[in-house]
Amino acid sequence: MAAELPVRHALPELLGALDAHGTAVLTAPPGSGKTTVVPLALADAGLRVLVAEPRRLAVRAAARRMGVSYAIRGERHTGADPRVEVVTTGLLLQRLQHDPELPGADVVVLDECHERHLDADTALAFLLDVRETLRPDLRLLATSATADAAPWSRLLGGAPVVAASGTPHPVETVWAPPARPLPPPHGMRVDPALLAHVAQVVRRALAERDGDVLCFLPGTAEIARVAGQLRDVTDDVEVLQVHGQAPARVQDAVLSPGTRRRVVLATSVAESSLTVPGVRVVVDSGLAREPRTDHARGLGSLTTVRVSKAGAVQRAGRAGREAPGTVYRCWTEAEHERLAEHPRPEIALADLTGFALQAACWGVPDPAALALLDPPPAAAMTAATATLTDLGALDGGRVTARGRRMARLGLHPRLARALIDAGPRAAEVVALLSEQLPRDAGDDLVEVWRSARRGGDAFASRWRQEVRRLSRSLAPGSGGASGSGGAPRSGGGAGSGGGDGLADDAFAGLVVALAFPERVARRRGGGYLMASGTAAALGEGSKLAGAPWLAVAVADRPTGSASARVRQAVEIDEATARLAHPVTTEEEAAWRVPPGERRGDVSARVVERLGAIELSSAPLPDADVRAALLHGLRTEDVLTWSKEALAVRARLAFCHRAVGEPWPDVGGAGPGMDALTDLADRWLEPELSRARRRADLERIDVATALLRLVPWSERLDAVAPERVQVPSGSRVRIDYGEERPVLAVKLQELFGWDSAPSVAGVPLLVHLLSPAGRPVAVTADLASFWRDGYRAVRAELRGRYPRHPWPEDPLTAPPTSRTNRRT
Secondary structure (H helix, E strand, O other): OHHHOHHHHHHHHHHHHHHHHOEEEEEOOOOOOOOOHHHHHHHHOOOOEEEEEOOHHHHHHHHHHHOEEEEEOOEEEOOOEEEEEEEEHHHHHHHHHHOOOOOOOOEEEEOOHHHOOHHHHHHHHHHHHHHHHOOOOOEEEEEEOOOOOHHHHHHOOOOOEEEOOOOOOOEEEEEOOOOOOOOOOEOOEOOHHHHHHHHHHHHHHHHHOOOEEEEEOOOHHHHHHHHHHOHHHOOOOEEEEEOOOOOHHHHHHHOOOOOOOEEEEEOHHHOOOOOOOOEEEEEEOOEEEEEEEEOOOOEEEEEEEEOOHHHHHHHHHHHHOOOOEEEEEOOOHHHHHOOOOOOOOHHHOOOOHHHHHHHHHOOOOOHHHOOOOOOOOHHHHHHHHHHHHHOOOEEOOEEOHHHHHHHHOOOOHHHHHHHHHHOHHHHHHHHHHHOOOOOOOOOEHHHHHHHHHHOOOHHHHHHHHHHHHHHHHHOOOOHHHOOOOOOOOOOOOOOOOOOOOOOHHHHHHHHHHHHOHHHEEEEEOOEEEEOOOOEEEOOOOOOOOOOOEEEEEEEEOOOOOOOEEEEEEEEEOHHHHHHHOOEEEEEEEEEEOOOOOOOOEEEEEEEEEEOOEEEEEEEOOOOOOHHHHHHHHHHOOOOOOOHHHHHHHHHHHHHHHHOOOOOOOOOOOOOOOHHHHHOHHHHOOOHHHHOOOHHHHHOOOHHHHHHHHOOOOOOHHHHOOOEEEOOOOOEEEEEOOOOOOEEEEEHHHHOOOOOOOEEOOEEOEEEEEOOOOOEEEEEOOHHHHHHHHHHHHHHHHOOOOOOOOOOOOOOOOOOOOOOOOOO
């Protein structure tokens, strides 16, 4: 069978490229044999081969198919052929950190590099460093199932690209969309109607085609739901559920020929690097899961996305491994054309805390110096560096001895911190947190812990295996048991074994709080407030409801929600929270608006806080509250603005607008306070210095205070008089609230005036009023109004107001504020 695989024809060119250049890129479509044929061919050429796969399932499958050794976290197997070893990319990173020269390896094969897993990208960057500085003889081979090899070639220093064309067997595509359009996935939610449709397509495939069926779904919950909908076919067909947490016996069963027809429901772990015997049909839901990280809140989650074109090709290739096959795609051909070409690289999406620690341990605190296809996002790196500094893993950007110890444990740095600080007993809790918990696990982590202790299922077995590994890593003489060399900033820590006297519940809470100090949460209203400042809520019916404090182990933020959703947590007390997270005491003088209210006031207190959680406060009687008062002035309508005060402000604004310096800018006549607050020293003293609270500001005579802004060399009445005398003898107030000053006066009072006066060189805009005080005309040119507009106004209004004078010639008529009879 191997002799027939297309990659066989490319082996001479590939071996020549590696001999000549030391690096190469191999592109080969799914099922062409690149994962299993190439390593053995390299071994036959006299090379010791180390193969790195992105997934544990792929490691076991490839090693089993080749009959070679493999190693994954917590598990090693010695095969019949010692020349080839298959490992996960994560384990390869640990080996590189332990001994960068990789003794015992002549060539490293990074398989499925097109999937852009973070560990694979990091391992390749480290290997390029090793080749350049320590092992120029080390050969590197990157393999990809896609034809886009140019970026990899450039990254490997212009490495030759060897293409293995052709596929073992043709795969027919059947487009099988739902009968009607369905809502797209939202967060983790997948429309049940789509899952029902996928189950129906599986039945259709069983009826229309021969062979086993491999069905791709985004996650374990969707796998379980579709499996439930296929219960009626289990008499003749065996239904297997495969994902990263599936028991080893299930994985082994999938990789072995079945005794009857099978339906294999799988996540993306089955996309690459393995052959499922007997599969002739693939049913593709078209969905996948990607990580999302909220760096500001320190929360991670998975979200459901459409599969990329490259991913769809990978999935379809599973059907043509052993014979001609068929892929049923649960979307339309038109939708397929709109899919992204490739999945987004994990480095652009994931929490980079582990990556940043790996880079720092490698001696590269700035990842820009690494040979990466895509640079890590700046915000993600900033958050990662801050977290590692808080954990004591970095100091000034450089890795500490404690940080190196954390990296050797093979855990996320947060879990490594908890294991180191809480001691060997923490291995049981940390092992729980290092694996994805069962789908039916409740939100009380202590109950999950007790269940794992009692249980005999696959999860409990994996948990015990990880507990043993972690316990060995802390044993004297192991790499993980060396000195700490750097203290965490997040709380004091329990010290090695410091929690041994605690009951299980309290100890579990301590471990979780040490791992995730910013997720320590105190009850607030109907939910919780985390130390990070993020609101959080338990699910309905949670046994943890009512706990005053929680240490949140697993939380995510649903799409579109501002609050976190607690998945797993432990009840703790305030003492544990204080132990895990630093407590600060600050003198605070601020303008605070109580929750649910609109009016703020000065708050002068001594406040004790645990992150965003306020633990206690006491009044601070002699605090400097000036900055708080100024903030209140700037953000709220605090002062009492009488009509007189508004008028003074408008006049001052006009003076600045019309004359400029030395008149100050008061921000116009509107309500904004920014400009006036900037001038507070010039007009609000001495009242501002005496004020202690909002009420003191409200009592200020604003009109009188504003007059302090009149320059000493000027007179406000001379530049912007409050009133002007009109021909009738009345003194009429000028309105400075508009762009031009307005004189609103009854028409009869202006008889004989052929032009309006000016203030500061700006002509008044005259609003001519009827006897009832209603505007009848607006003009800046009185002579033009008397000549052209007055006749129409007179004709319209003299019948309505017969007691008022309406002369034919207003320029010669005597002005008056009275009626005809009174006149």
